[in-house]
Amino acid sequence: MKSVLVDSDIVIEVGRARDSGLLSRWYALGQSTQPILYTPVTMAELWHGVRPHEHAALDFLFATMNCVPLDKTIGRRAGDYLQQFSKSHRVELGDALIAAAASIHSCQLWTRNRKHYPMKDIEFF
Numbered sequence: 001m002k003s004v005l006v007d008s009d010i011v012i013e014v015g016r017a018r019d020s021g022l023l024s025r026w027y028a029l030g031q032s033t034q035p036i037l038y039t040p041v042t043m044a045e046l047w048h049g050v051r052p053h054e055h056a057a058l059d060f061l062f063a064t065m066n067c068v069p070l071d072k073t074i075g076r077r078a079g080d081y082l083q084q085f086s087k088s089h090r091v092e093l094g095d096a097l098i099a100a101a102a103s104i105h106s107c108q109l110w111t112r113n114r115k116h117y118p119m120k121d122i123e124f125f
Helices: 008-016 020-031 040-049 052-063 072-089 093-104
Strands: 004-006 036-038 108-110
Touching: 004 008, 004 093, 008 020, 008 040, 008 052, 040 052, 040 093, 072 093, 093 108
Parallel strands: 004 036, 004 108
Antiparallel strands: none
């Protein structure tokens, strides 16, 4: 089983704990031997909207996952994705970086927003 890189929308839904199907998949993934991964992009997107009383819960949630650092290889692939898809599919920098991290690290990407990821080399969870 490949590692799974979670998009921001999945982390938000896990935090809200309203979708039992999604939570079931989350718990099953947590029981597997594969780490659950995220990027600094996801951390920034969630931290941007967090309220002070939610800090501890968000810190706890991120502590259950492993952060994939962004490096020059990921930056270059993200730039390639932006060149190819920013106009035709309106791919934005954050999504390009997340997609590049999934691609470079051969992870499955877990997102509910597949239209944000038109890249052919992305495998979805």
